[in-house]
Amino acid sequence: MDELDGNAIGGLLEEIFGVDMTTATGTCASCGASGPVAEVVVYLCAPGTVARCRVCTAVLMVVVRRGEGSCVDLRGMAALAPAPA
Amino acid sequence: MAGTAVRGRLTWQVATVEAVRDEAPAVRTIELRAPDWAGHQAGQHLDVRLTAEDGYVAERSYSIASAPGEPVAITVERLEDGEVSPYLTEELRAGDEIEIRGPIGGYFVWDDSASGSPLLLAAGGSGVVPLRSILRHRARTGSTVPVRLLYSARSLPDVIYRTELDGYHDGVEVIFTLTRQQPPGWTGRIGRVSDAMLTEIAWPAGDATTAFVCGPTAFVESVAASLVRLGYPPPRVKTERFGGMGET
Numbered sequence: 001m002d003e004l005d006g007n008a009i010g011g012l013l014e015e016i017f018g019v020d021m022t023t024a025t026g027t028c029a030s031c032g033a034s035g036p037v038a039e040v041v042v043y044l045c046a047p048g049t050v051a052r053c054r055v056c057t058a059v060l061m062v063v064v065r066r067g068e069g070s071c072v073d074l075r076g077m078a079a080l081a082p083a084p085a
Numbered sequence: 086m087a088g089t090a091v092r093g094r095l096t097w098q099v100a101t102v103e104a105v106r107d108e109a110p111a112v113r114t115i116e117l118r119a120p121d122w123a124g125h126q127a128g129q130h131l132d133v134r135l136t137a138e139d140g141y142v143a144e145r146s147y148s149i150a151s152a153p154g155e156p157v158a159i160t161v162e163r164l165e166d167g168e169v170s171p172y173l174t175e176e177l178r179a180g181d182e183i184e185i186r187g188p189i190g191g192y193f194v195w196d197d198s199a200s201g202s203p204l205l206l207a208a209g210g211s212g213v214v215p216l217r218s219i220l221r222h223r224a225r226t227g228s229t230v231p232v233r234l235l236y237s238a239r240s241l242p243d244v245i246y247r248t249e250l251d252g253y254h255d256g257v258e259v260i261f262t263l264t265r266q267q268p269p270g271w272t273g274r275i276g277r278v279s280d281a282m283l284t285e286i287a288w289p290a291g292d293a294t295t296a297f298v299c300g301p302t303a304f305v306e307s308v309a310a311s312l313v314r315l316g317y318p319p320p321r322v323k324t325e326r327f328g329g330m331g332e333t
Contacts, residue, residue: 002328003302008146010190011132014095022192038192039324083191 001045006037009049012063013037016070023083029076030058037080095186097134098122102181103156108245111163112211113174114150119157119185125149127222128194128215128297128325131159131187135169145169148214148299148325149188152221157185160245162211193325195219195297198228202293206234207278207308209300212327213245216299220250220257232257235286237278237304240266260286278304283311290316295323302326 006013006022013021027034033055040060041052051061053076060076074080100119107113125131130148137143145168147159163174177183193215195204204223206216213236223230238244240263250259262274262282274282288294296317298308305326312322 003326004328005302005305005324005326007130007190007193007325010130010192011095011144011146011186014189018094020189020191022190036192038190 001043004042004044006040006042006051008042008044009051009063010038012049012070016063016072017082019082019085021080021082025079025081025083026060026077027079028053028056028058028060029078031056032078034079095189097184097186099182100157100185102177102179102183104179105177108160109243109247111174112160112245113163114158114160115173115177116151116156116158117183117185122157123188124153125157125188126153126191126194126196127219128323129188129190129218130193130215131157131185131189133159133169133173134184134186135172136184143168146189149218150214152218152225154225155221160211160214160217193297193299193323195222195295197295198223198226198230201230202295203231203233203288205287205294205296205312206232207296207298207300208234208236209278209304209308210238210243210327211245212298212300212304212325214299215325216297217246217249219297220253223257224253229256231288233286233288234259235262235278235282236260237262237264237300239264241268241271278308278311280311280314283308283315287312287315287317290318293321295321297323297325299325300327302328 010022022038024037026037043050047065049063062073064071098121100117103116103118130146134144150160151158161173163170208216298305305324309322309324
C-alpha cells in the first residue's frame, strides 16, 4: 500500500473540519511528538484512511467515509490545533 | 446548491477542459476553465472526482501546475494500474467536464516572493509539478529570490516542462540528474540525489533557505533526510509525497 503524507488528505480533512488542517499541529498521544499534519504518514485505503506518527508509527487518526458523512477516530492524537488564521 | 461554490468552503465544482498538452511519455497537462475557482497559491493541489455510469466514484489529488492568477491546470502522470490517471491522460478531450474541488493545502505553499531568502526546490519525476507553479509564480511576480531546482528524472525524455525549464535564467538554476539513461554526450549529473550532490547544489543551510521537496515517497524521505544532515532545520524542509509509483 502506498505510503503518503498528510498533504494527501488535505481535502478530506478540510471537508470534515472546515479549515485547512495540513498546517495544523498534531501531537501524538503515544510518544508526544508534535508537528504539522502535512508530515504524518498516511495510508489511503478507501473508504478508510489511516494516519500514523512519523516518529513512533502509532495510529493517530482513522477516518472512514460513510455515505454523506465521515466517522473520525482521533484517539491517537493528544492534541490537534489548527494554525492561527 | 449544485454548481455553486461558496467562497471559503471546499465544494465540488464542474470544470471544463480547455486544452490538453502532452509533456512527456504518459504525462499530460490539462488546462481547465473553472468559473467558480477562487484562486490558488503556488504549491497547492486539488481533488478530482470521476463518477462512472454505474455510480462508482473515484477521487484523486493532483498538484496544480499553473501559477496563482493563471487558469487552473494540472499535470497528470499515467500510472499503469491507475483508476483515474489513464482516463485523464488518454481519454479526456477539450470540452469534456470533470469535477474538481480546491485549492487544497496550506503547508506545501510558497508565498514568500518578497523575501530575499534563497529557495531550494527538489523534484523526483512528476514531483516537479507544484514546483513549476512556484517557478511561474516567482517569474510572474518579478521576484528576485534566487532559486535552484534539482530535478531527478529517469531520462531526458522523461523530463516534464523541459523547454520551459531550459528557458529560466536570472536567478533560477535548473539542474537535472538522470538516473537511468543519459543521452550521448550528456555532461549533466547522473544518478540519484545523494548527500554529495546536495552538498554541491543546495544553498548553505544558514541562509534562511527554504526547501520544497516533492516526488515519490522514497525520493522525498531520502532528500529531506540529506538536507537535515546538511543542517537545514526540519521546519524549513517542506515535503510532499506522491507514493511509491513513478520511480525516479
